[in-house]
Structures are given as C-alpha cells and as structure tokens.
Amino acid sequence: MKLYIKNMVCDRCIAAVRQTITARQLHLLSLQLGEAEIEETLSKAELEPLSHDLEQLGFELIDDRKSRLIEQVKNAIRKLVHQEADERTINLSTYLAQTLHHDYNTLSTLFSQVEGVTVEKYYIRQKVERVKELLVYDELSISEIAFQAGYSSVAHLSRQFKEVTGMTPSAFKGQHGHRKPLDKV
Incomplete structure (x- = not known):
C-alpha cells in the first residue's frame, strides 16, 4: 500500500517517518520524500493511529x-534544486513532465490553483533557499554558488535573490541570514 506524506523535505524527515512506521509494526517496503x-x-480506520503519530x-x-x-511536484522540485549543476540538463517543465508522467500545463495549472503561486515562483523560492544555505556555509564564493544553483550569472542570481528576500546575496551573507524550513517556502 502506498502512503503519500506531506511535509517530508529532508533525510531526517525520512528517518522520522521510517521510525514511526516501524514503531507501528508495519513492514516498510520503500521510502522516499513524500x-x-x-x-x-x-483501512481508513486502521490508518488513523499512524496518521496521528505522523501529525x-x-x-x-x-x-x-x-x-x-x-x-x-514539490518533492521533484526540491530534488532538482539539490542536484549538482552538471546533473541539471533539462528545463523545469520537461523535468516535471518526465518525472511525474503528466503534461506540464496540467501540473502547472493545478499547482497554481491549489498553492496560489506558480510552479516557476515556487522553484525560484526553493533555489533561493538553497543559495541561502550555501551562503551560510560560507565555503563557496557567490560566483561558485551561482553556478552550483544553476544560475547563468551572478547578476541573475542577485536579481532573483533580491526579489525574493529584499536583499542582495552579499548583504545576506554579511548578516548570516535566517533560513526557512523547506516545507514553509
């Protein structure tokens, strides 16, 4: 039986869900984000205790x-954002259509209706959160971060970063900015 779980955004989430499922003495066959x-x-009634534990x-x-x-869609975007730059060989619409086996226009329309934001804006927000993470680690230059995050230039990164956060990457780096959990982006 497949279970779809909202708000799983990282490896710690996977570990917590694994522990919850096995604590209920259920036999886990596979587990990935979401x-x-x-x-x-x-049955629905039998799912209630598990649902409560997960909540x-x-x-x-x-x-x-x-x-x-x-x-x-959200999980696929998060996965794409965390791929190495040289692994990102296709654009967002093609990636989502191929990954989820749905027409991109259908996915985009549904996403916008339900989430109140376009898929592209959500993707940009996720990329900016990834950039924030890399800035806080302070291991790469802004040029290296731009490449790592899949931006064509530092100027492109700076423009999108400022649109989302209201500050430049350099200003954020200077403040050691505050990040949001990925499920809140």
Missing part, C-alpha cells in the same frame, strides 16, 4: 489525488 510503501493494506511530527497523510500530485 512517499512510503508498506506491505500491509490498511505529531509535523507530517500529514494525503489521501486525495490532487494533493498527492502537488506534493509530488
């Missing part, structure tokens, strides 16, 4: 098709 597969088939950790079981698809 999705778990268990051996058992559970206590900030996760949510998703049961309707549209919500699952939106969560899959």
Whole structure:
C-alpha cells in the first residue's frame, strides 16, 4: 500500500517517518520524500493511529489525488534544486513532465490553483533557499554558488535573490541570514 506524506523535505524527515512506521509494526517496503510503501493494506480506520503519530511530527497523510500530485511536484522540485549543476540538463517543465508522467500545463495549472503561486515562483523560492544555505556555509564564493544553483550569472542570481528576500546575496551573507524550513517556502 502506498502512503503519500506531506511535509517530508529532508533525510531526517525520512528517518522520522521510517521510525514511526516501524514503531507501528508495519513492514516498510520503500521510502522516499513524500512517499512510503508498506506491505500491509490498511483501512481508513486502521490508518488513523499512524496518521496521528505522523501529525505529531509535523507530517500529514494525503489521501486525495490532487494533493498527492502537488506534493509530488514539490518533492521533484526540491530534488532538482539539490542536484549538482552538471546533473541539471533539462528545463523545469520537461523535468516535471518526465518525472511525474503528466503534461506540464496540467501540473502547472493545478499547482497554481491549489498553492496560489506558480510552479516557476515556487522553484525560484526553493533555489533561493538553497543559495541561502550555501551562503551560510560560507565555503563557496557567490560566483561558485551561482553556478552550483544553476544560475547563468551572478547578476541573475542577485536579481532573483533580491526579489525574493529584499536583499542582495552579499548583504545576506554579511548578516548570516535566517533560513526557512523547506516545507514553509
């Protein structure tokens, strides 16, 4: 049985969900961002205790098709943002269509209706959060960060960064800025 789980954004989330599922003595077959597969088939009533446990950790079981698809879009974007620059060989629309096996226009329209923001804006926000992370680590120059994050130039990165945060990457780096959890972006 596949379970779709909202707000899974990192490896620690995966570990927490794994622990929760196994604590309920369910047999986990696979687990990745936003999705778990268990051996058992559970009724709605049988899912309630698991759902409650997950909610206590900030996760949510998703049961309707549209919500699952939106969560899959978010997870695919997060995965893309964290890929190495040389692994990003296709544009966002092609990546989402190929990854999720849906027409991009359908995904984009649904995402905008449900989330109130376009897929592209969400992608930019995720990229900016990745840039913030790299700036806080203070291991790369802004030029290297621009390349790592998939920007064509430092100017392009700076323009998008300022649109989202209201400050330049340099100003943020100087403040050691504050980051949002990825599920709040």
